[in-house]
Each structure stands twice: as C-alpha cells, then as structure tokens.
Amino acid sequence: MSALGVLLYPAACGRHPTSPSSGTSAEVVRATLETDAQVLSRAVTQALTDGAQVGDIASRRSTTTPGLRRLLARTDNICAKALRKLPHERYGTIAAFADDLRRHRAHEPVSARPDSLGYRTRKFVRRHRGAVATGALTVVAIVGGLVGTVWQAQRAEQQAARADRERQEALKQLDLAEAMNELVTVALGPVSDKPLSVVDVLRRGETMVDKQFHDAPDIRAFLKMRLADMWSHGTEMERMEALLLDARSAAQSIGDTATVTVADCKLSRLATDRGDFGRARQQLNDSIARLGKDHPDLWEPIVVCLKRRAQTNREQGLNEAALADIEQAIGLFASPRRGQTRALLDLRATKAFILGSMGRLGPAVQAYDAVLDDLRKRGTFETTSEAATLNNFAVVLLQAGQVLRARTTLEQAMKLGQGPGAARTTSGTEKSNYALALTLQGKTDLSVPIVEDALTQAIESGEARAIGYRAHQAAEAQCAAGNLRRCAEHVALSAKHLTAILTPSNPALGRVALMRAKVALLQGNSVAGREHIAQGLKVFDASKQAEPWRVQALILLAQADIQERDFEAALKNAQGAVALSREVFKDFPNSHRGGLANLMLGQVHLARNDRARAKEALTQAQTQLDAALGPESTAANETRALLAGFVGAMGRRRFPPDTNFFAPIPSRLAEIPRRLRLTRWSD
Numbered sequence: 001m002s003a004l005g006v007l008l009y010p011a012a013c014g015r016h017p018t019s020p021s022s023g024t025s026a027e028v029v030r031a032t033l034e035t036d037a038q039v040l041s042r043a044v045t046q047a048l049t050d051g052a053q054v055g056d057i058a059s060r061r062s063t064t065t066p067g068l069r070r071l072l073a074r075t076d077n078i079c080a081k082a083l084r085k086l087p088h089e090r091y092g093t094i095a096a097f098a099d100d101l102r103r104h105r106a107h108e109p110v111s112a113r114p115d116s117l118g119y120r121t122r123k124f125v126r127r128h129r130g131a132v133a134t135g136a137l138t139v140v141a142i143v144g145g146l147v148g149t150v151w152q153a154q155r156a157e158q159q160a161a162r163a164d165r166e167r168q169e170a171l172k173q174l175d176l177a178e179a180m181n182e183l184v185t186v187a188l189g190p191v192s193d194k195p196l197s198v199v200d201v202l203r204r205g206e207t208m209v210d211k212q213f214h215d216a217p218d219i220r221a222f223l224k225m226r227l228a229d230m231w232s233h234g235t236e237m238e239r240m241e242a243l244l245l246d247a248r249s250a251a252q253s254i255g256d257t258a259t260v261t262v263a264d265c266k267l268s269r270l271a272t273d274r275g276d277f278g279r280a281r282q283q284l285n286d287s288i289a290r291l292g293k294d295h296p297d298l299w300e301p302i303v304v305c306l307k308r309r310a311q312t313n314r315e316q317g318l319n320e321a322a323l324a325d326i327e328q329a330i331g332l333f334a335s336p337r338r339g340q341t342r343a344l345l346d347l348r349a350t351k352a353f354i355l356g357s358m359g360r361l362g363p364a365v366q367a368y369d370a371v372l373d374d375l376r377k378r379g380t381f382e383t384t385s386e387a388a389t390l391n392n393f394a395v396v397l398l399q400a401g402q403v404l405r406a407r408t409t410l411e412q413a414m415k416l417g418q419g420p421g422a423a424r425t426t427s428g429t430e431k432s433n434y435a436l437a438l439t440l441q442g443k444t445d446l447s448v449p450i451v452e453d454a455l456t457q458a459i460e461s462g463e464a465r466a467i468g469y470r471a472h473q474a475a476e477a478q479c480a481a482g483n484l485r486r487c488a489e490h491v492a493l494s495a496k497h498l499t500a501i502l503t504p505s506n507p508a509l510g511r512v513a514l515m516r517a518k519v520a521l522l523q524g525n526s527v528a529g530r531e532h533i534a535q536g537l538k539v540f541d542a543s544k545q546a547e548p549w550r551v552q553a554l555i556l557l558a559q560a561d562i563q564e565r566d567f568e569a570a571l572k573n574a575q576g577a578v579a580l581s582r583e584v585f586k587d588f589p590n591s592h593r594g595g596l597a598n599l600m601l602g603q604v605h606l607a608r609n610d611r612a613r614a615k616e617a618l619t620q621a622q623t624q625l626d627a628a629l630g631p632e633s634t635a636a637n638e639t640r641a642l643l644a645g646f647v648g649a650m651g652r653r654r655f656p657p658d659t660n661f662f663a664p665i666p667s668r669l670a671e672i673p674r675r676l677r678l679t680r681w682s683d
Helices: 003-013 025-034 040-050 054-060 065-073 076-082 094-105 117-127 129-188 198-212 217-231 237-253 257-273 277-294 299-315 319-331 338-357 361-378 384-399 403-415 428-440 444-461 464-480 484-501 507-522 526-543 547-563 567-584 592-607 611-628 634-649 665-678
Strands: none
Touching (some): 237 257, 257 277, 257 299, 257 464, 319 338, 338 361, 338 384, 361 384, 384 403, 428 464, 484 507, 507 547, 526 547, 567 592, 592 634
C-alpha cells in the first residue's frame, strides 16, 4: 500500500483506509496487511457512522457532505490504485501518482481507469464544452437541414401526386361534361315536327347512353344516375329504379364504390315509398358508414345519402333526426363550387320543409322564400325540376294556414313543363295537395274529382304511403261536400295503410283520428267524436310537434260540447282554440285555422246569446278567413252571412236551440238565410 495513498485517504474522508478508528496497534497492522481499502466515496458514509469529522472536511472544501461524496467519487480509481496491496498494481513512482492527479484536475483520461471510447469522449467534452456545444449545434443544423430537405422532397412528391390526381380528375370531369352535353344535344335534337315530351327526351337519352357509352362504364354510370334523378320527379318510379340499378352495375364493374353507395342511397327511396322505413333506414345507415370508412374525403356522396336519410326520417315523423342529418349535410358545403350551388339550395329547401313539419312555420316559410329568391336569380325557377320544391312549399303554407297562397303556389308547380313542346304529367302528390287547398276554400265541386283521380292513381301504384295520405285528403273533400259514406270509407282506407307503415307517434295518425272524429260529429255521435279526439291528442302529445292540428282538435271538442248543449265547456274549448292559434301562427297575422277558431268562438257566443262577444269574434274570423282562404271561400261567406244577420237582426234575436252549426258547410249556408227570415227569436 502506498504511503502517499494512506496519507491522502484520511485527509479526504477523515478516517484510516483499512483500520478501525478505535483499534489496537496489532489490529491496525493486521488490517493494513490483510484488508482492502474501501472505495473513497463510500468511506464518507462509513466515516459518518464512526463519528469522524466529515462535516468539518466538507466545510473546509466549501461543500456539503453529499457534495463531498460526489467530489471524492471522481478520484475513487486514483486512490484505489495508490492503496493496492501488490506493488506492481500500485503507481510505480510518486511522479506517476502526481501525473494522474494532475490529469484528473485537467479533465484528462487517467491511467487508474480502464481506457474506453466512451470514457475518453466524456473527458474530451468536459475539457472542451464550448467547442463541443458549437459543434453539436452545427451537427443539429446539418441534420435538421437534411431532414428538411427530405421532408421538402417528400412534400414535393406528394404535391406532384396530388396535382396528377387533380389533373386526372379534371380530365374525368371534362369527359363527363362533354358526355352530358352530348346527352342533352341528342335528347333534345329535332327528329320531326312533332313536339317532344319530357318522357320522349328521357327515353332518347337512355338509348343514346346505352349505344354510345357501352364501353365506358364510368360515363355510363354517371349519365344514368342523372337520368334517374330526372325520372324521380315524375310518376314512373320503375324507370328510376331500372336506371339506378344499371348505374350501380356499371360502377361496380370498375370498382367505383362511391357511386355504388350513392346508388344504394337513392334506391332506398323505393323502400320508403312502399312504407318499409326499417329497410330504407338500414340501407342508408350502412351506406353512410361505408362511405365514411372507405372514402372519408369524398363528402359529396355523403351529402346525397344524408339528404335521403333526412327525408326518410321526416316521412316517419322523426323530425329531430331529420333536421340533424340535413344540417350535417349543409355543414359539409364549406365553400361550394359554382356547380354545387344547386345542390346546396336543394338542401336548404329540404331543411325548410323539415322545419314546417316540426311546427316552426314562420322560419320554414322564410327559408323557402329565400330559396325561391335564389332560384330566380339563377334563372332556374321556371324549370320542371322546381315543381317538387314548389309543391313542398305549398304543403308548409297549408300547415301555416296560408291556403290562398298555397293554391297559387301549387298552380304554378302544375304549370311547369306544360308549355309548347312539353307534356309534363302532374304528379299525384301535386293533385291531392291542390285538391286539399280547394277543399279548404269550399270548392268541393272542383276538389272531389281531382283528389279521387289522385287516389285512384295511388291505389294502382300499390304504394301504401301514397294511398294513405291521398285517401285522407279525399276524405276531407267528401266530408266537406256532405258525402259522409264516402268520407268514412276514405278515412278507413287511410287509417289501414298509414297505421301499417308509420310509428304510433307520427302526427299523420293523429290527423286520421281527428278525421274520424269529424265524421262522428257530422253523424251526431259526440261520444265517438270525443274518443277519436282524445286518441288524436294522445298522438300529438307523443310527437311533441303537432300544434297546428291541436287547434283543429279544440274546435272539434267545442262542436261536441255544443251538440251536448254544454255551452260553458264549448266556450272554454273555443277560447283555447283561439289562444293556441295566436301562439302557433304568431308569424302570420291571418291564418285559416285562426279564422275557423274565431268562427267557432262566435258561434258559441251566439249559442250563449252573448251578442257583443259574438260580433267581436265573427269580425276577427272574417278578417282572417278573407285573407287566408279568400273572400269567395265558403267559410268566409258563412262568416259574412252570420255577421250580416247579426248586424241586421241579432240585436233582438238569437239562434234557436236546434240550430245545427256543424252540418256540412253548403247546407249551413242554405240554412242561415231561411232561419233569419222565418224564425222570430225572443231575447
């Protein structure tokens, strides 16, 4: 053991390298010869245990005991070599020992530690920190530059690939545009002096596509999808289905799954029209999920499917879900191209229709007005494709009690495509809605044959949904005309088909119940009438969005009350109908339902001999009915007759107890003048 090592050890850690602090001379000698010295940095901990003044040593070196331990750890190898038992393992000379201490202080490699690349590197970095830091930054910059260059190269490659895809897509769109132009040119081209009908045009277009693009499945699929869309505005659903299936087959042959999926979404309309809502919705859900998984970047096909699902949900009375779908579809149009503006307008029109179905009538009419204004600006308002938009707008207007405007809108829709050189067939939906507007105006001589024709057309098609709705409108016309037997038959037919395909909470079933109540009341059966009204209100409660028809339910309840001579209950229900009509039609100063509610209130006041309130209610009724139904409508004329009789003679007269306020409207009109002339009533 080197004497210098023995001197260095206690100076560093406060204790002898081998012997215990309290040992005898013999124990010190034996320990020196036989015991290996403990590593210097570990000896600090042992010295603390033995009571050595390590803290004083650390203090003299301006550090703490843990700091002293870390400091001594750097000289562990040097001190250990100086204390080796065998001479050849120790430093050979004092100069060698001193050189290692000098090298340690200069952060150079020492001979007491095995040489290695890592050890030499660490010592080099310790000696040249500044230069190494600068060099490291240089290396980082070089590596960063290399990474940036590689990234830029990859990005340039990606941009080139994207540009190539865009170029290919542009060429494809050009091909499709040229094909569409050729389709229109051939379909509309003259072949004789005979005027072309829409059917002629579409059939010629189909023939051209089959012959000219039989070897281009992508173009054939595109054109047949367009032709199917055109057929969908008419009454021949079979042609639409055949074209969609052809388009689907062509797209499938080239692996165009997006077009296949869109065809599936459009085909789901057939299931909806047949009342198979479950199948239609499952088909749509699967298609939307498939598009989102396989083509998340292709948002246009997803829009088509979301719109179709929204229409399916609305037709089943699921209006909240329908609105969510259509708003999601609109949200995908971040910045529509010029060619996509029409599709966006179509979505906006669909949203307006859904709002109307939800009873949000003011916003619905405003939304339709905005859409129609944009169509006029685009110059497409007078085309046959807008007939469906006008028809749907008329439905919302009817719900809002704007019958006169609804009739005008439907007449406009029915005229589209009927000019020279065209022979567009009016759809059954347009016919039946137009008949309903005529019925509400009291023009049953016109409405009955129209709606009966539309119902016959629906029965021939076998579509449960069409039969159910048109039978209901036919029942309205027949009841208004006083044909109770035919009315009851149509109500039963409507109930049979709609109950089979609609959910129990669909408002359409509530309207069927109210129609049954109307038949019962016209037959003088107030008990059955009340039961049907209660059933209708139960459906409206479940749907949570049938307020316009609640007004009608309250009017019918007031009729049942008067038949039972419960005038106080009749007054309460009539006042409720007036109050509810003000709330529901708050965005419309005049509505036909509001007018009918006031007419009923005036009749109740007359039955109670309350002349002042009767005059007030009838005056309000006339104002609303003249504006909403037209001054020549039956209800407006009836109100005017009641008011005129009231002004001329009601000051000292009242209706006799047997007055039938609720006979069919034409018979009531005939009865009023007779009673005013022949019957003298006392106060």
